[in-house]
Amino acid sequence: MTQMRATQILLICGSLRKGSSNRATLDTAVSVAPLGVMASAYDVMDCLPHFNPDLDGPPLPEPVRELRMAIESAHAVLFCTPEYAGALPGSLKNLLDWTVGGVEISAKPCGWINISTMPGGAAGAHAELATVLRYTDARLVEPACVHVPVGRGEIGPDGLITTPQTREALTAVLTALAEAAAAR
Numbered sequence: 815m816t817q818m819r820a821t822q823i824l825l826i827c828g829s830l831r832k833g834s835s836n837r838a839t840l841d842t843a844v845s846v847a848p849l850g851v852m853a854s855a856y857d858v859m860d861c862l863p864h865f866n867p868d869l870d871g872p873p874l875p876e877p878v879r880e881l882r883m884a885i886e887s888a889h890a891v892l893f894c895t896p897e898y899a900g901a902l903p904g905s906l907k908n909l910l911d912w913t914v915g916g917v918e919i920s921a922k923p924c925g926w927i928n929i930s931t932m933p934g935g936a937a938g939a940h941a942e943l944a945t946v947l948r949y950t951d952a953r954l955v956e957p958a959c960v961h962v963p964v965g966r967g968e969i970g971p972d973g974l975i976t977t978p979q980t981r982e983a984l985t986a987v988l989t990a991l992a993e994a995a996a997a998r
């Protein structure tokens with residue numbers, strides 16, 4: 815009997831904050847992944863050193879090696895990030911800078927969920943995310959780059975989003991990424 819291998823989707827959160835809404839969104843994505851999709855969080859962004867080309871191996875700093883391995887072993891990557899001062903959080907930009915020296919993200923299907931409820935819609939952060947991902951040669955999957963506002967009141971006591979439409983939108987994003995990965 816042939817066993818189908820699950821599509822692995824790596825989830826990267828741009829917020830390090832305890833109680834982060836972006837983290838809650840990705841935790842919810844884990845719980846609503848469609849059949850055949852395994853979504854798992856990269857949650858050690860705060861262990862990465864500041865990007866420095868002099869440290870870009872060999873040997874690589876261990877947290878950087880682990881980041882690149884996590885990206886390499888995933889079929890697709892999904893980001894969820896807040897906007898800080900009109901741009902990406904520095905910690906996420908730092909993570910992305912570490913991907914530039916590797917080839918792991920090249921051609922990999924990528925998407926994002928923008929959960930901003932602010933009038934500006936975190937447009938600056940997501941424009942910057944698009945620029946950097948294109949620079950790394952990642953493949954941006956259009957139906958997996960969505961704006962789904964998530965208010966704090968939509969997050970239940972278990973830390974997961976309760977709104978059915980939002981949960982459905984997360985499943986749709988994961989499905990779009992899995993389809994893009996299968997088509998590679």
Ligand SMILES: Cc1cc2nc3c(=O)[nH]c(=O)nc-3n(C[C@H](O)[C@H](O)[C@H](O)COP(=O)(O)O)c2cc1C
Nearest residue numbers: 829831834835836837896897898899900901932936
């Ligand atoms: C230092 C700082 C700067 C911020 N700058 C922006 C901004 O430029 N645009 C915006 O929409 N929100 C901004 N915010 C609000 C955060 O994006 C918002 O609180 C978001 O929900 C935080 O995400 P998290 O809950 O996942 O940590 C800023 C927050 C902080 C702490």
